Amino acid sequence: MPTFLDTAAPDFDARFSALLGQKREEAEDVDHAVAAIIADVRSRGDAAVIELTARFDRLTLTAETLAFSPAEIAAEIAKVTPEDRAALELAADRIRAYHLRQMPEDASWQEPTGATLGWRWTPVSAAGLYVPGGLASYPSSVLMNAIPAKVAGVKRLAVACPTPGGVVNPLVLLAAELAGVDVIYRIGGAQAIAALAYGTATIPAVDKITGPGNAYVAAAKRRVFGRVGIDMIAGPSEILVISDGSADPDWLALDLLSQAEHDQSAQSILITPDAAHARAVTAAVEKRLETLERREIAGASWRDFGAVIVTRDLHEAAALSNRVAPEHLELCVEDPEALSLEITHAGAIFLGAWTPEAIGDYVGGPNHVLPTARSARFSSGLSVMEFLKRTTLAKMTPEALRAIGPAAERLAISESLEAHGLSVRARLDRLNG
Amino acid sequence: MPTFLDTAAPDFDARFSALLGQKREEAEDVDHAVAAIIADVRSRGDAAVIELTARFDRLTLTAETLAFSPAEIAAEIAKVTPEDRAALELAADRIRAYHLRQMPEDASWQEPTGATLGWRWTPVSAAGLYVPGGLASYPSSVLMNAIPAKVAGVKRLAVACPTPGGVVNPLVLLAAELAGVDVIYRIGGAQAIAALAYGTATIPAVDKITGPGNAYVAAAKRRVFGRVGIDMIAGPSEILVISDGSADPDWLALDLLSQAEHDQSAQSILITPDAAHARAVTAAVEKRLETLERREIAGASWRDFGAVIVTRDLHEAAALSNRVAPEHLELCVEDPEALSLEITHAGAIFLGAWTPEAIGDYVGGPNHVLPTARSARFSSGLSVMEFLKRTTLAKMTPEALRAIGPAAERLAISESLEAHGLSVRARLDRLNG
Incomplete structure (x- = not known):
């Protein structure tokens, strides 16, 4: 049974805090093993990577076959159906268009002192993208990671994707090609991360x-x-649906289950002021769980971490959502724009009942790599910014230095950093001398 | 003796790579002790913080005196000289003006499909700023951290600053006041970080x-x-000066020493195509080291980690600088703007010999919290962005869903995520049914 809460109940605050504090994932302690793997790759390079791949992925590679050849990639991609290719191309085009708009502007301005200030953005030169093998090998994730990197201007983008037993998902290779990935290594695990971070021959x-x-x-x-640099360490996925009761309960049930089916540690929360609607959605979830392919995973997630909260009104729903800071937030209400203005912490907002979260996972345009585990309080989803860095620029003129240099000198002296002060003073003396 | 390199020498590449790989800091292994302190603060809250402060800072506090009172702050600030206050105010004003320009824009646009896409920036609700006590208690760092937070819109900004033996730097309190800090706790170390992260009574x-x-x-x-969220973990500071030989060798010597005097792990590098100039700057460094107050620290840094590199031309100098990816880069050349276009990795660039790096530490406007240890390859200095997060927005219409929904459904099926596909299909069926 999911958790049922009512904000009018006297113990609501305690129970809601317990929900927030719930630990959904036991971090497996693999740090010792990982440290040894990284040390091995650092000292033995390719030989270590090849050995570890043979051991963990049952795949025999050589330095020459660490990366897929263009012919191998072409052969795999040829297996993709025209319909799947078209869907992936539509997704890639829309993700690219959205992320192009994120590109930040350089700036430069001159002050009355004569000083020129500004900044300039430059791309990371080379980036590596990890793509899990096996069941969780999602072509959509390849697009979501690789396209922002290429839009940002990353020159060399490498994918590491383990292929246990030599099996690869052709759609992953097609997604990499559509995104402009430069090279694909068939390696995985800590050995792939070590190879990308430290390099091998x-x-x-x-x-x-x-x-x-x-x-x-x-x-x-x-x-x-x-x-x-690394991106965030993602935790299990979450969805929070705020509903005013106007949407079809079955739609919302499917939206809640679309998170729950990812992982039994995923969390799906419904918040509504309409108690009858809450019961209808809950019933629809149970009904769908009877037939869903991934009903074991989705059912466990819903039973262990699902929650249904009845509130006094939508404002209270928004306030509770802000305390959760969900990765995905659906506003299935009559005026989603108005309610969205009350949202202060969320990774992504889906406005209105015609916007199922799954649209954002694939073809909406915004990134699907989003902050989990309440980290939307302080972090954002993946964007071109992760592949750019800003260099600040400052240019003084003699007059500008005359205007602001003495203050710098004084502060340097107050911090007992004499050379700092002298580096300004030597120049001021030239102006005065 | 610093390292002397010449790019024309046959062993240059090996020696430059050794310079890049040089380890300047032994990370002290305090993780075990820190884990215990954090656990203690999590379980015992204020009591643990107060005990640890008595032990490490020789200061007896109560829950009531953990924070400075307004009267205490006013009494300390009254000790600041008018000249120091004026310098700090000038710095605060300039840092605020620069960071105001960094505020990113929200976006929203409608597509031909009818879908509306965009994003919205919101501030982090509450932030904590750690300010070291004792010698490294720099009022300039308070401004550089606190002003971006307040410009971003952080509502509650807390400072933690240990006051060993009860001693506090009045300029630190003034800087906090000028920046708009809301509360100042006289606690430090791992216990302060734990209290800020987990909260106490x-x-x-x-x-x-x-x-x-x-x-x-x-x-x-x-x-x-x-x-x-945390900012970067900063390492020892670096400066790289590219000179065409036109600037006063004593100026450049002082600039190199202004990094070296921070810390004996700091690194100062001069790159120039002019061998005679390189010798002149080196001689000027030695001369200044005879009298500098912090000559022991600066001398050790220069001897152990300083480097002077003679290149064929300025293009080669820029290319080497990009391999270093320095925290601070001075371009002391005739046309610094032109040379700056060749720079792909640097935390901050100071253009022309009239712009000593120390200006950037205090009053230039750009932030002085910058990426160290070659991390300018993938990260930026502190900015308002560290205190903002982006929520992506998507709104479908029935027509938009008809246009792009089938592609989402197909990709969901290809990833074996049935509920994802059904959440789209249920809506499409309504449109068609």
């Missing part, structure tokens, strides 16, 4: 690594952070 | 923690990352 090091992965991949990303 | 939890600190603070920030 065959695999050049990158500057930034993004993409989802299992506990080993996550631990390896944490360990190489600093050596390279 | 007296100290409300924040969503984001920034600011420099010692090994304990850095380890604690790493540990609470995920629970809250």
